[in-house]
Amino acid sequence: MRKILFLSTALIAFGADPARADVVTGWLAVNVFGAFGAAASAALAQITVGLGLNLLAGALQKALMKTPRQEIDVTFEVQLGDDKPLGFVVGDYATGGKRKYIANWGKDTRFIAEVIEVSCLPQDLAGLWVDDEEGAWDEETGHAWLPVRKRSKTTNSQTGEVTYGAWVALDPGSVGELAGGPGPEGPAPDTDTAQFIYVGRWLTNAADDGYTSEFGFYAPGNRICLRFYDGTQSAADPFLVHLFGADPEYPWTEDHIGTGKSYAVVVTRYDDDSRGSYPAFLWELAPLPLYDPRLDSTAGGTGAHRWGDRSTYAPTSNAAVIAYNIARGIYYRSEWIFGGRNLAPWRLPFAEWAAAMAACDAAVAREDGGTEPAYRVGAEITVDMEPLGVLEEIGRAANMRFAEVGGMLKPLVDLPGAAILAITDEDIVITAGQSTRPFVPVSETFNALSATYPDPSEKWANKDAAEVVAESTGPNAGDGQWTPDETGALLWVPMYLPTSVSYPAAPYADQVQRLMRAQLADYRRMRQHQFQLPPMAYPLEPLDMISWTSARHGYAAKPFLIDSCQKTAGLCVAVTLREVDVADYDG
16 A cells, blocks of 8 residues: 555544643733633732723724725635644535545545644534536445455355355455445445455545456445544544555554544545545534523523533534634633633623623525524634634624623623613713714715625535625715706715725625615714713613713704723713624514
């Protein structure tokens, strides 16, 4: 057997050491979660100075800002090398994976076996692509089996008596075909002259016609089979151990289990004459099982979920549930992988997070007449990413904002259900400064929005969403100019002011359209006010909504969202307000 490449040196766990993310963790603890790991005195100081700090600016605004973003994208090509960071998939997403082992074998070395790690956590396989075709299981030929022993068979021409020779181990280098048969539980293919080891499940992609093998079994014409391990395996792949367990250079032994890692063992019958290139695989993973506090009867919810016990978790694409787990920390058993670390649950208050999760689960109408959850997300996360950037990208795909308040991280999906305070002009502290921004410059004004998102039906390629264009509401919208007509009278002529965004974590066409409509409407709400309110407003927090009736500005219970608030001397509160409209999020 001639080896092509061997990339894995770890026996029990493939991949790079997650300790490389320690710097990210320290940065996250200090800058994202308000030094949650610090001493109590530091935490109290954070409460004092951080009540008004909105750490993650509104997802709607940041979608249109030219600021650096976390690079979340579909990895189409398989990665090589053990220096790649650990990675996993949340929600609905795809990955090219990381090649950990590859070798050829069989008659004329016509077979290639490779191991591709797709997640550093236990996950199921939802589907795959082979080159530009969706992978399809072959229900007729079923599964592949490797002949490992043979014996001769002689039939007496006169008496019809059948005699057999002794079993002889087959040299893998002499094997030219695999048998079709049932699943790994057996029984093996029904032949009296060969014995088999299970290999994997056949795919129909690139299949040829079948034929009868020299060993007496039917050899399907399928070229590709695979066996997927979901991270719960407790033994090494027997097929790889049989072929490469005694290899003097790069053995695959009984110790190569990969517990906790999800990977595929792919076997391909390949030759240059019939295929111009080796097939490329793209793996679609089922959503990662995560903790949902709403399903934990010990945390304020109802159900059997328990933090730290992965056996109680459930697969989810809910944007807020995914954000919660990243904020609190992604672990495998007791080993920290990504996000927050040793985060006390009170820092993620149940009421606010449960409300955000419910908002993401809310059923909304689709264009085809059906319904779907309001906000789902998907992403491949590697441990070298900044958790803050990942949370921002999730928020961008779900109309979700975050604010750190008194050492707690609170989310808001869309807008609050109602204003918690009503004010008038008389409530504003007149001895403190005030400022108003009625509109932004034309260079920052947009009335048309285009977007891209990964489309699962087109092999996860980025697809252009239908453009959303807002109707001009006149001169106050700031999206036009005064132009004289033939009589010299000035007419307001709207201008086309386009911009574009991307939603790499939202692989859902209808959801992207809802996001675009909400974001464009929200971005065109430009009015912003800054002033101080008296002590009766002291309980206000970022992301609260108030209503304002103002004779000076012509407001009648107009809703405003609190972007930031700062406690001042005398128990007054300095607030920054931005106009909103609850109808923007009706979809």
